[in-house]
Each structure stands twice: as structure tokens, then as C-alpha cells.
Amino acid sequence: MSSVDKIDLKIIEMLAADSRRSLADIGNSVDLAPSSVNERIRRLVASGVIRRFTVEVDPAALDRATQIYVWVALREDADEGAFREFAGTDPRIEECHHVTGAWSYLIKLRLKDVSAVEEFLSDLKSANFLGRSETVLALSSPVEAGVIPKGA
Amino acid sequence: MSSVDKIDLKIIEMLAADSRRSLADIGNSVDLAPSSVNERIRRLVASGVIRRFTVEVDPAALDRATQIYVWVALREDADEGAFREFAGTDPRIEECHHVTGAWSYLIKLRLKDVSAVEEFLSDLKSANFLGRSETVLALSSPVEAGVIPKGA
DNA sequence: CAATATCACCGTACTTTTTGCGGCATCCGA
């Protein structure tokens, strides 16, 4: 079994904080030789526990400083498969969840500014997805992660 | 001014997809010498455009496969500063936004399972933050990022 | 308009890190 033990967890934590740390450096913290740390990381990646090495970027630098949530009820006749496809492709959509409650989907957007919301909604509408929707703006975010551009 | 030109953007994209790509490899794609790519990355990090090198982890491996949104209205007498402090510290909270609309905060949680929601709400309550709340479960997520553990 | 300063890039030499692999101890199952 691929268990992810205490040491793996510590390694993951260190990599999450700074994935450029050297194997020797990490090895020091977990009391393992560099080659052993390497082997563990290799296994974590191979088993899919670590999905990818990446960078976290300042949203403002990418013109995506504005965070917006949109509750969506799809049209009765909407092609739900096509909608999911659209959601996965559109770079403005950071998250999209099928949710409990009165609405069917919750979409999280990252946009340049609030004026871009209108364009997004009109895109949804012209693709015949949109029944009703409700938009919520994030005014400030005590806890927020940076952006990580979607994989190609 | 720190502009982030076309080339920087491409570099960022490549690093986002795989931050372990070699400078030589990246250099090939943007037609720059390794040392030049290095210099650009150094500047992107120094200027804060790239916030950190990190890893994206499978939520399930960290026992955080369940995504939950909680609308929160703070108690009238709640210490808002303390609440923000709490939100920033609690590892269960992935995001916390002050939002427009009927509720004051929108919190995104990553938990082991739905049963952990109750515990979270009771924590909020016993810290005297909670006025009213409404919980929304994510059933499935067409678009979802992996977890990136908060920095220490 | 010419002299000069600045900037980004390049190539090379140097250092550090990663990677591959044989060998060894330990733990488990037969």
C-alpha cells in the first residue's frame, strides 16, 4: 500500500513551502540521505500524491485580481456535458462545483475587474447554458491563495 | 516598471505546468540562453510576480477530499480581527472572502468528510464568531485544483 | 547629433544538485 507516512508528509510540507529546496536540505530535516528523499519524492509523484511541481503567481500580475462567485442554474434544455467542457476550458474559471442547495453550480472566477463579469455572463448566455444566476463579489480576502494557471 | 512581457508570461506558463523544467529547456521554447531565463525568473521572484515554487497535492492523500462552502454572518459582537486571524490560521480553511450580498463571509473548507463540518461550525460557535450560517456541499467538481498546503 | 549610460542577453567557467546503482541492514512471511 502507498501509505504516505509521517516523513512523506513532512517532505510534502517542505516542498509546498518551497519546492526548490535541495534534497540534501530536506534530508537534513527528516534525517534521511538525499538519495532516499529523492526516492520518496519519486514515489509520491508516481503514485499521484504529488500532482505536479508548479509556481504560485500574483493574481494582479496576470490581470486576475478580482475574485467573483457566480451561482448558476442551468437552462432546462442546456447540454450539461457541453457546460462542463466549457467550464474546464475557459481560463477565467478557477473552480466549478456541482452543489447542493437551490442552485446547481457554483463557479469561481478570476477576472481583471468587475466589468468583466458582464462579458462572462453574456458568454454563458449565448452558449445557451444560463437559466438564472446570482453574482457575489469578493470585497477582500483574509485567506486567499495565489493563482496557478491551469495546465495546457 | 516591472512589466511582465510576452516572454515572461510564457516562462510563467511553463513553470506553472512543471516548475522542474530546466532552464535550458525553457530557453529553447522562448529562444533565450539558460542564463537569461534564469535572470528573468530571478526577477519575477524578486518582484513578487512569482510568489513561490510549490507542489500541488492530491486532496484525498491529505484527507481533504471534501469541499464545502459556508456562508457566515458574524455575531453582532464578534471580534472581526480575531475572526480573520482564526481564518488565516485554521488549516481547514482554504479560502475566506468578505463578500457582497446577504452574508458577510464566504468560507471554503477542505475536510476529510461531511461529518467534519459539524465540528468546524461548533468551533466557530464556541469562539463566538458565529451568528448564522448556511452550508453548501460540493457534490462533484468539473473544475478543481489540487490542494496546496498553507505556508507555515 | 554625438557621447555615454543602461539594459538584456550571451557564453564560459565554476558550484551545486540530482540521478543511478550496487551493497547493506532490517523487517516479514513462509
Added chain:
DNA sequence: TCGGATGCCGCAAAAAGTACGGTGATATTG
């Protein structure tokens, strides 16, 4: 108790990252 696996180690080779002086283009200024 006897394999057999598993995880770790250390070393050597390969690769990657880093530092830096030099160069040409572009911008600045007298």
C-alpha cells in the same frame, strides 16, 4: 530459521543552476 522484499546509504557520473565579464542595441543627456 531461512529467504525475499523493502528502504536506506554512499559514491560516482551527469545534469542543472549560478556567477560574471563582455557585447551590442537602445535610450538618455549634454
